[in-house]
Amino acid sequence: MEDRILLAHGSGGKLMHDLIARSFVSTLGNPILNKLDDSAVFELEEHGQLAFTTDSYVISPIFFPGGDIGKLAVCGTVNDLAMSGATPLYLSLSLIIEEGLLIADLERIVDSIKQATSEARVKIVTGDTKVVNRGSADKLFITTSGVGVVPPGIDISGANARPGDKVIISGTIGDHGIAIVSQREGLKFKVPVASDCAPLNRLVAEMVKTSANIHCLRDPTRGGLATTLNEFARQSKVSIVIEEANIPAKKSVLGACELLGFDPLYLANEGKLAAVVAPEDADKVLTKMKQNQYGSEAAIIGEVAAEHPGRVIMKTRLGASRIVDILVGELLPRIC
Amino acid sequence: MKFVEEYRDPELAKKLLERIHRRSTRRIRLMEFCGGHTVSIFKHGIRQLLPQNIEMLSGPGCPVCVTAIADLDKAIALSRLPGVIIASFGDMVRVPGSRSSLQQVKAEGSDVRVVYSAQDAVYLARDNPDKSIIFIGIGFETTAPTVAASILQAEQEGIDNYYTLSLHKLCPPIMKAILDMGEVELNGIICPGHVSSIIGSYPYRFIADDYHIACAVSGFEPVDILLGVDSLVEQIEKEEYKVEIAYRRGVKPEGNPPALKLMEAVFEVSEADWRGIGIVPASGLRLRERYRRFDAEANFDIKTEPSHEAKGCICGSILRGINTPLDCRLFCKICTPEHPIGPCMVSSEGSCATYFHYGDGYGG
Amino acid sequence: MCLAIPALVKSIDGYLAEVDIDGVTRQVSIQLTPDVKVGDYVLLHTGYAINVIDEVEAEETLKILKELSQAQ
Numbered sequence: 041m042e043d044r045i046l047l048a049h050g051s052g053g054k055l056m057h058d059l060i061a062r063s064f065v066s067t068l069g070n071p072i073l074n075k076l077d078d079s080a081v082f083e084l085e086e087h088g089q090l091a092f093t094t095d096s097y098v099i100s101p102i103f104f105p106g107g108d109i110g111k112l113a114v115c116g117t118v119n120d121l122a123m124s125g126a127t128p129l130y131l132s133l134s135l136i137i138e139e140g141l142l143i144a145d146l147e148r149i150v151d152s153i154k155q156a157t158s159e160a161r162v163k164i165v166t167g168d169t170k171v172v173n174r175g176s177a178d179k180l181f182i183t184t185s186g187v188g189v190v191p192p193g194i195d196i197s198g199a200n201a202r203p204g205d206k207v208i209i210s211g212t213i214g215d216h217g218i219a220i221v222s223q224r225e226g227l228k229f230k231v232p233v234a235s236d237c238a239p240l241n242r243l244v245a246e247m248v249k250t251s252a253n254i255h256c257l258r259d260p261t262r263g264g265l266a267t268t269l270n271e272f273a274r275q276s277k278v279s280i281v282i283e284e285a286n287i288p289a290k291k292s293v294l295g296a297c298e299l300l301g302f303d304p305l306y307l308a309n310e311g312k313l314a315a316v317v318a319p320e321d322a323d324k325v326l327t328k329m330k331q332n333q334y335g336s337e338a339a340i341i342g343e344v345a346a347e348h349p350g351r352v353i354m355k356t357r358l359g360a361s362r363i364v365d366i367l368v369g370e371l372l373p374r375i376c
Numbered sequence: 377m378k379f380v381e382e383y384r385d386p387e388l389a390k391k392l393l394e395r396i397h398r399r400s401t402r403r404i405r406l407m408e409f410c411g412g413h414t415v416s417i418f419k420h421g422i423r424q425l426l427p428q429n430i431e432m433l434s435g436p437g438c439p440v441c442v443t444a445i446a447d448l449d450k451a452i453a454l455s456r457l458p459g460v461i462i463a464s465f466g467d468m469v470r471v472p473g474s475r476s477s478l479q480q481v482k483a484e485g486s487d488v489r490v491v492y493s494a495q496d497a498v499y500l501a502r503d504n505p506d507k508s509i510i511f512i513g514i515g516f517e518t519t520a521p522t523v524a525a526s527i528l529q530a531e532q533e534g535i536d537n538y539y540t541l542s543l544h545k546l547c548p549p550i551m552k553a554i555l556d557m558g559e560v561e562l563n564g565i566i567c568p569g570h571v572s573s574i575i576g577s578y579p580y581r582f583i584a585d586d587y588h589i590a591c592a593v594s595g596f597e598p599v600d601i602l603l604g605v606d607s608l609v610e611q612i613e614k615e616e617y618k619v620e621i622a623y624r625r626g627v628k629p630e631g632n633p634p635a636l637k638l639m640e641a642v643f644e645v646s647e648a649d650w651r652g653i654g655i656v657p658a659s660g661l662r663l664r665e666r667y668r669r670f671d672a673e674a675n676f677d678i679k680t681e682p683s684h685e686a687k688g689c690i691c692g693s694i695l696r697g698i699n700t701p702l703d704c705r706l707f708c709k710i711c712t713p714e715h716p717i718g719p720c721m722v723s724s725e726g727s728c729a730t731y732f733h734y735g736d737g738y739g740g
Numbered sequence: 741m742c743l744a745i746p747a748l749v750k751s752i753d754g755y756l757a758e759v760d761i762d763g764v765t766r767q768v769s770i771q772l773t774p775d776v777k778v779g780d781y782v783l784l785h786t787g788y789a790i791n792v793i794d795e796v797e798a799e800e801t802l803k804i805l806k807e808l809s810q811a812q
Contacts, residue, residue, distance in 0.1 A: 226500075227492050229766040295377060295762030298745045299784070300492065301466075301724065357386050358598055360421020363735040368713035372466025373492045374724055375439075375515060375743060375786050377762055379746040379781060379793055382802055391809045412742055465786070493787025495769050518742035522788040525771040529755075570742035573783060573791045599805065625798035626744075626783055632791050635772040 045141045050171030063147050064133075064167060067154050072130075072165040080130065080165035086189040091126035093117055094185035102149070102179050105219050106234030110149035112310060113182040114156035115239045116261070122241040123257040123313065125196040125248055126188030128160060133167040133184055138177040149180070160239035162186070194248060200255035201276035205344040206322035208315045210243065210329055211236070211337040213265050214293040217307025217371075222296065227373065229299065231292050238311030243332045250328040253318035260314055263367040266305040268314050269352045270366040277349040282342030282364070284356050301374040306367045316344060379625060383597035389425075392602040397427045400609045405431045405561060407697055409551060410568035411438030411725030412596055418734040420598040426605065433560060434730075436550060436653065436695040437568055439514045440467045440723035444649035446683040447543050448473040451512050453680045454541065454672060455486040461504060462488045463497035464512040471722045474683045478512075494519075494526035494540075501530065501538035510672045513540045518570040520544040520661055521635040524642035527663075527670050541672040542662050545648050547571050548579040549659035555587050560697040564590035564608035566601070569623045574639075576631030577619045584617040595623035642667050651719060652692025691718035694727050701728040708732065744785035746793055749778050759784060 048055045065074060072080045084090075095116050102109040114131065121128040133153065137146065157164060215236040222231045240259065247254055256276070260268040265287075273280050289304050297304050311334060317325050322340060329335030352364040382388075408414055414434045417423060423432055436442050452473050455462045462478065469478045469490060482488040487507075491497050494511055501509040513523045523540055530538040547568060554560070567580055572593045580591045590611035594604030603622040611617055621627050641664075648660025663671040672678075685692075688706050693699045701707045701720070711717040713732055720726035747759035747768070757770045759782065766787070770776050773789040782789035 226489065226496050228496065229764055231765075232763045291377070292761075292763035295745075295764040298377065298380070298743070299761055299764060299766070301743050356420050357384060358389050358420050358422070358425060359386065360424050362419060362421050363733065365713075365733045369470055372469060372490055374467045375465045375519060377746065378748075379798055387809060388805045391805070395808065410742070493769075495787050516742070518744065518785055518790060521772050521790070522769075522786055525769060525788060528771070529769075568742065570744045570783065570785060570790065573744070603801070603805075624801055625794050626791060628794070632772065634774055635790060638772060 043143055045137050045139060045143060045146065045171055047139050047171050047173065050137065050169055056169060060169065063143070063150055067150050068157070068164045070163045070165070072163065082130065082165065084129070084189060086127060086191070088192050089190045091121050091124045091188045091190050092185070093120040094183065095120065096181060096183040098178065098181050099220070100178050101223050102145070104223050104235055107237040108149055108152050109180055109182055110152040111156045111237050113184045114153055114160065114162070115237050115310060117184040117186040118160045118162055118239045118241050119259045121186050121188035122244040123196070123259055124190055125194035125244070125257070126190045127245070128162045128186055128188040128241050130165045131157070131162055131184050131186045133164045134182065135167070135169050136177050136181040137169065137171045138179050139171055139174045141179055156239060160241055193252070196254055196257050198256050198258060198272050198275035201272050201278050201316045201344045202255065203278055203344050203346040204319050205255055205316045206319050206340050207269070207280060207282060207342040207344065208317060208322065208326055208329070208338055209265065209288065209341050210313045210335045212288045212290050212293065213260070213309055213312065214289055214297065214304035214307035216310040217264070218293045218296045221300070229296065231296050233290060233292050236309060236311035238334050240311065240313055240334055243329065243334045244313070246328050246332060247315065247325055251317060251321035251325050253321045254315055254325065255318065256316035258314055260309045260312060262308050264306040264308060265314060266352065266364045267366045269364070272316060273352050274350045279345045279348040279351045279353060280342055281345055281353045281355065284354055286339055286341045288337050288339050302371055305364060306371055380597060383595065383599040385599060388599050389602055392599065392606055393425055396602065396606050396609055399613055400427050400430060401613065403429045403431070404563040404612055405433060406564045406566060406605065406608055407433045407435045407560070407562050408566040409435040409437040409547070410571070411441070411723065413566055413568070413594065413601060414727060414730055415725045416596045416598070416601060418730045422598060422601060430605070433697040434727045435554065435697055436650065437516070437547065438723050438725050439516055439519070439545065440471060441691065441695055441719040441726045442545060442650045442652070443468070443471070443514055443543055443719065444651045445474055445685060446649060446680065449680045449683050450678050451541055452476050452478060452481055453678050454510050454676055455481045455488055457676060459507050460487065461500060461507050461509045462486065462512065463491045463500055463509055464488065465514065466490045467723060468512055468514060470716065471719050472686070472716060474681070494523045495529065498526050498530050498535060498538055501535050502533065505537060508537050508539060511538070511540045513542045513544055516545055516547050516568070516571050517574045517639070520643060521574055521639040524638045527642050527667055528638065530670065539670055539672040539675060540663070542643070544643070544661040545650065546645070546659050546661065550650065550656060551580070551583065553653070553656045553659065554696060555583070555589070557696065562589055563612050564592070566604045566608070567591050567593040567619070569593060569595045569600070569626060572623070572627045572631065574632050574635050577621050577627065577629045580619045584619050588617050590617050591619040593619065593621045593623050593627050595626055652695045686717045689718040691720040691728070694720055701731040704728070742785055744783040744790060746781045747784040749776055749780050749782060752776070752778055757789065
């Protein structure tokens with residue numbers, strides 16, 4: 041048995057079929073996937089609108105504290121569905137593998153995918169495997185697409201924020217961003233922080249059961265909380281005012297940010313959501329969130345206003361105000 | 377964070393602001409020389425909290441902003457040489473040169489690595505013996521000693537493929553040059569905190585003694601900055617000008633002698649080319665003869681075409697405190713953080729970037 | 741300019757020291773602060789300790805500030 045992925049594994053022949061059977065189907069198998077037809081065919085028992093999303097994952101390193109590219113690929117797509125209020129159901133899984141990847145690493149990632157899909161209660165029903173020459177991909181790229189069903193009566197969109205609404209974050213910001221940066225070649229620092237990568241669909245389901253007035257949901261991934269709030273402000277043509285003192289963040293994440301010159305508002309989160317909720321329901325939604333393991337540190341961080349549409353403004357600890365812009369360029373460690 | 381959190385206490389800040397409001401009776405103009413102070417002032421909204429009669433100006437203390445375009449073009453030319461790895465602080469990577477940027481040449485295939493520390497560049501050299509590692513040495517007196525230390529480390533460990541392009545600049549000389557240009561009238565200067573941790577407070581004495589301008593060496597947290605402003609207001613109201621250290625936990629009058637010694641062992645003072653200002657005598661650092669073998673300029677054939685600034689860019693006058701970004705025709709319309717024209721927009725602590733990201737400091 | 745943050749020196753090995761900033765750890769150079777001791781706080785700039793923080797002065801500053809607070 042080869043211990044590395046070869047080009048032949050992607051050529052459609054016996055080697056590929058064996059790989060699929062051994063490494064994918066045996067771990068991820070379910071009645072639909074097991075058919076291995078060209079398309080996954082299924083009926084939807086739930087009623088409502090279909091939600092459909094896709095994302096590619098190219099993160100490096102592929103293993104990091106708190107997860108790996110497989111877990112990320114599942115949670116990212118599950119969360120995108122959940123942010124529309126959809127119940128995630130089925131995922132596709134496409135892999136582009138660099139020649140030379142250790143099969144043991146691939147299987148570790150597939151196990152991780154299995155765990156994530158089990159927790160999120162979704163199934164991988166179709167997939168694809170390609171192998172490219174060494175150097176043409178950075179170990180492994182994954183694309184997942186997902187379908188879910190939005191129950192009738194639910195209308196959650198970045199354009200629905202209204203003046204007076206409260207803004208809630210489900211927990212500490214910047215954990216994933218710092219966990220990844222700390223693995224970056226050459227920065228050489230250690231943080232006791234793991235990625236917060238997690239499936240949030242059950243948290244969202246509980247929130248939606250508690251209140252029919254959840255107006256916006258989004259997970260602040262690349263670009264961080266600042267970018268997500270700016271998106272809400274622009275889409276809804278409102279402004280959002282947040283209080284610096286209310287934004288939860290781990291001490292060591294803040295320490296790492298000071299060290300590198302990062303602003304935690306711009307760091308990626310992979311297991312957090314920002315919610316905009318009607319003011320009369322904000323407290324009970326918050327209480328419900330705190331009962332879920334992925335919302336235990338949730339906090340109300342601000343509210344929506346009508347003046348200065350499109351802007352996000354932060355009240356600093358000193359009581360002054362300043363603008364919070366969207367992320368521009370890359371976050372690079374700086375000396376100034 | 378110890379020695380940081382305490383200086384963010386809103387209650388202490390409030391009390392200092394009250395005292396500043398009480399004591400300050402005249403219209404005065406203060407310059408925060410250092411880019412880090414500019415960012416902190418904007419980030420914490422300090423401008424809007426100070427009394428109306430205190431005007432704050434930003435100075436040229438942003439090493440990225442003042443790196444001459446011709447020098448940046450040199451770095452870019454070096455990146456195109458075979459077998460070269462450019463190691464740079466993140467700040468420089470997006471700054472536009474005459475025709476390109478380090479980020480752009482990286483996309484074209486040059487090996488450009490962002491490092492957090494000059495020491496990491498030495499390790500890069502050690503780990504890549506068949507390449508030449510050229511470290512782009514920007515920064516003032518805070519950073520220059522670290523680069524000096526990296527060269528000594530390379531010398532000691534027998535690393536012969538480590539080079540630096542020395543673009544370091546000195547603060548007191550440029551402060552004198554700005555004052556001599558007479559373009560702005562200042563009553564007080566917030567002196568850089570960490571530069572002073574190295575050089576101490578004595579080098580600024582000429583500002584108080586000869587120019588009768590109040591000086592306060594300040595730290596970077598809101599309470600630190602307000603302590604500095606408070607000291608300046610007191611000095612100006614009493615008309616007693618001196619250099620006061622408001623950042624006492626980080627700065628001694630004599631600075632850090634071992635660091636100064638190291639810096640002086642490796643570097644010597646030379647003229648320097650300041651973007652937007654021009655050549656200023658005795659305001660920069662170059663490697664001493666003894667360390668010439670680490671000097672990128674001495675060891676590589678750098679061919680550049682004539683350098684030119686972008687039309688309409690007024691970063692120069694912004695750096696000298698004559699204009700603000702709001703006076704620039706390109707600001708926000710053509711020059712934005714996504715498509716920066718000049719260094720003040722690219723540098724995270726450049727005035728233009730600061731205004732763009734945080735507003736004009738008055739919540740607008 | 742010059743981001744420098746306080747870091748606690750946990751151990752020293754020649755011209756290198758391991759420092760801690762609220763749980764974040766890194767190995768840094770103490771070539772510029774040769775007299776630093778374990779337990780000191782240093783100002784960390786780009787991976788080098790550029791000075792030892794004067795804790796006595798820090799206390800003094802806070803004391804003066806607190807007195808200012810109470811005086812009004």
